[in-house]
Amino acid sequence: MLDIKLIREHPEIIKKDLEKRCEPEKLEMLNQLIKIDKQWRQNLVEANELRHKRKLITTEVANLKKQGKDATKQIEEAKNIPQQIKRLESEVAEFREKADQLLMKLPNILHESVPFGKDEHDNVIERLVGKPPKFDFTPKSHVELASDLGMIDFERAAKVAGHGFYYLKGDLARLDYAVMTYTIDLLRSRGYTLVEPPLMMHRKPYLGVTDLEFFGDQLYKIENDDLYLIATSEHPMAASYMDEVILQKELPIKYVGVSPCFRKEVGAHGKYTKGLFRVHQFNKIEQFIFCHPDDSWKFHEELQKNSEDLYKGLGLHYRVVNVCTGDIGIIAAKKYDIEVWMADGTFREAGSNSNCTDYQARRLNIKYRKKAGQSPFGFVHTLNNTALATSRTLIAILEQYQQKDGSVVIPEVLSPLMGNLERLE
RNA sequence: GCGGGGUUCUCCUAGCCUGGUAGGGAGCAGGCCUGCUAAGUCUGUGGUCCGUAGGGCCACGCGGGUUCGAAUCCCGCACCCCGCGCCA
Structure with missing residues (x-):
């Protein structure tokens, strides 16, 4: 498996290496991976923000209950968050799975002494x-x-x-x-x-x-x-x-x-x-x-x-x-x-x-x-x-x-x- | 195969019964202190995302479920230990 950070920061290095392999479909996989990885990160940020929101509310609930106060309002407010998180999380997992599949198929970076050839x-x-x-x-x-x-x-x-x-x-x-x-x-x-x-x-x-x-x-x-x-x-x-x-x-x-x-x-x-x-x-x-x-x-x-x-x-x-x-x-x-x-x-x-x-x-x-x-x-x-x-x-x-x-x-x-x-x- | 016990951050360990910020110890790293070392003391310690600073999220064997909220409750699976059974 390649370092995903290297792929993000220096895709040109990977591209150059993949070109040596005479397998154009791998280049296509790389482009796809870069795209999906970006989508994954965007979704992840969104999901994390929601989880953060949930955490704030549940902490509030916990504090209120500790003081013996009523938390019904907060609980009501929090009730629709789980399904939103669930939906986003399943998207995140989907992107991650696709990205991992591609990542697992991309080959190692070749040593410079490997001769170029088709088969x-x-x-x-x-x-x-x-x-x-x-x-x-x-x-x-x-x-x-x-x-x-x-x-x-x-x-x-x-x-x-x-x-x-x-x-x-x-x-x-x-x-x-x-x-x-x-x-x-x-x-x-x-x-x-x-x-x-x-x-x-x-x-x-x-x-x-x-x-x-x-x-x-x-x-x-x-x-x-x-x-x-x-x-x-x-x-x-x-x-x-x-x-x-x-x-x-x-x-x-x-x-x-x-x-x-x-x-x-x-x-x-x-x-x-x-x-x-x-x-x-x-x-x-x-x-x-x-x-x-x-x-x-x-x-x-x-x-x-x-x-x-x-x-x-x-x-x-x-x-x-x-x-x-x-x-x-x-x-x-x-x-x-x-x-x-x-x-x-x-x-x-x-x-x-x-x-x-x-x-x-x-x-x-x-x-x-x-x-x-x-x-x-x-x-x-x-x-x-x-x-x-x-x-x-x-x-x-x-x-x-x-x-x-x-x-x-x-x-x-x-x-x-x-x-x-x-x-x- | 059956029954019981277990798996917590780099390591050890508390918490689980009774759901509400995962606590302590060791190691390691850095700071302070010190003539030097040790001791003492403070801070940090895994993964990941956004990012200038800084912050967020995840991680209690793995995967689901219940719940506003799960290390904790429920279900499935893997592995380890003890006992029983079967067996080369």
Whole structure:
């Protein structure tokens, strides 16, 4: 959420930023918001004047009664005020609701280093790390490899839960755990606290962490309860400090969250949906930081380094892209994606590193104070970065480490975590 | 799931039965005092709106209702504690 005061006082800053996003309807929303906000304030002043009037009369009534005098005249006079207030208040609430809706849809202000572009084709490649493996045979996809090894079963999962689910079996399931352990160990050694969060959340905190589009397209709702299955552990971690004021000396708070993630993936038609790439449920290790506003750009690079060190440790070929203005979404001020190389020669997204600056914190109302006992000083900054999404990492491992005979070599760093197993075969 | 208790401003707490300006303490910030520190003392402390000064409104878990007036009475919901039940 943007600072409404900034919008009032310097709408030109927001306008200039919105123009970069290639979404003219957002500019229209801004203009509408400015108009509605003004109406809201006018109505609010009127409503407050009425409430003030009521207060004066009721105080008079109270005083008269205290003195044992008759207050019938004053009570009669006050009798028609409540309905006037009610009418005005409902107007105020209406304007406020409309303004909030628009405010929640307006995106974060972009960092200057975000490249201009229309969609994901305009993302800028920052660097390419490692080399693609050389095969003297026709490489298989991870679906073929894992199916042939008897370690994955999409058919039975479809029977039981529908498309987009899978059974991981045997050593491939062990590999999933090894990837998680490897990731958690590395991040713990760098000062991140391991968190197992709730896997369901109420609607209100959910609206704070992400944008409304998520509700239709991604989130599973629990019937008859105000609960949604989480799409990533970022969400419960971010929401954990909702409506709180954090003491500055406790910052930064660094978490490594581990959880299954649930996504409906509505509207994924035409996207790459093969095998494990786009599924309704997968395990993911997520990095999350609450920090002082001055430190977020430093930590954005730290998070990036952590992720890249993880991929380098696994010996995987990947590239980093700086996500462009048209593809970045509304929450982040800047975003790096890591894309891993797959056996069909394509790089596909495996993780995403966002500095949300104060945008998410403002939505969630997470502030900090300089010293105990002092008033809140400002909003914290939040950052989140995939450490490793196991399903997509498994794809990369299977496809990049495959052998001519259909077996798969286990990356050196994972082998000790699987009883020194060297191959899936 | 059932029954009881609870949620008050940054923190702790009074007020609720019996409706009438939300009181006290701590912390923090500032002023006074002081050679300095401490003590003492005074003022301030959240959100929001109008604005030059200054003032208004809101905030007692959340949302409704009753009333001239609600922290207080009524209804619904969330969360916490205690007990009972069910359960891996």
